[in-house]
Amino acid sequence: MSLRVVSPRVRSARPVGRYGRPSVTETPFPLKGQDWLLAKPDRQEYLVELAFRFWRRRGFPYYTLSTAAVESEFRRLLLFDWRRTFVGNRLRGPSLGLRLANSFHPAMWSVRVSRYRSPMDVFQDDALFHSAIRRAFVIWPTRYSANASCLRRILKTFTSTAGVSNFKPVIAKAIIAKYSKAGDLVVDFCAGYGGRLLGCLTLPRQFIGIEPCKSQVSGLRRMIRMVSGFKASPCAARILQGCAEEKLRELPSRSADLVFSSPPYFDWERYAPHSSQSFVRYKTYPEWLENFLKPVIAESSRVLKKRGHLVLNISNGKRNPTRRDVLRIAQLFGLALERSHHMVVPKVPYLHPRNGLPTKCECLLVFTRPKEHAQSSANCV
16 A cells, blocks of 8 residues: 655545535545554554654644635525524534634633643643544544544544533524524623624624633634624624623623623633633632622623523533522522523544433523512622
8 A cells, every 4th residue: 555645735625515615624645544444553553653743743733714714604604594403492503613613712722621631732742642643543434534623523532631612603693593683782701712703793783702811802803803804794793801700890781682601610621720710710619609600690680681681501410500500690680591492412422332322411591681670780799
């Protein structure tokens, strides 16, 4: 078998998907996992080494989208029918727009989740990265297993490794379209990596995002500028840098029609070591509840118009904050639970082959502000 390493500029194309143009991903050579499995052990190790050297020269396989690719992806998201995401009380949808949002945040691959390694930790360790490449050939026999797409997946799901996730833009679009109308103001007090922002950019809304991390703010603003340059977005968006519990106080009372956010799972995902991060500011869960979650829910109630909605994404499992704590705090500030949606999240089948269902669910709690609530934020924290 004869094989050579190709230039980083040579890319392998995947088949045309349901949303239009084919996507492309860099690969060191056009070799599928099934062909690697048929090779002799010494040849297998030689190919792993070739792939390893290619990516060492190339660097981490970040998402790299051209301006044309960004525009194409955004326009497909613009045309996506958000009604398709609602299946009874469940929300499920494709990953359309996810790589676009992620492409503005390369730092997300270095974020530590609890006690686990980050994908960047695995990439930077020679022995671990060699092992990850081998595993990619085994797991994806029908794909070019050493390409950027497969490596991103394997680096995120390698042994004792975890990566942060972004909110699906198609589901964000669905929630915003269902719980607000044209011209309404949408506030996201934990703007994160921009999945909800991107969903909102496809709708005729106003958007205010709050985010403490400087690099994430930069990425969010770059995405707004780029999308605005296509003259296709009907949304007016801006990003405020700062802590949610402080920046929300700057917004006028009764100004927002929808507050839609995904608060951090306390200290589970450690986005940055800065003092602006809530898990750094508030060391224990009770302290975090009292000084972060309680104020942001109180301020959300204050800025919401009568009959406005607060939608919060929380874990459906053991992660904090618990459903009980969120419901208790929301009720304290005059918010009533209208309904909850179960957001379907696919599991990684090769990680847990015997754990039953191929998906898990997270909760989207939908609160209304049915009547004027006298208690102000000044005496609630």
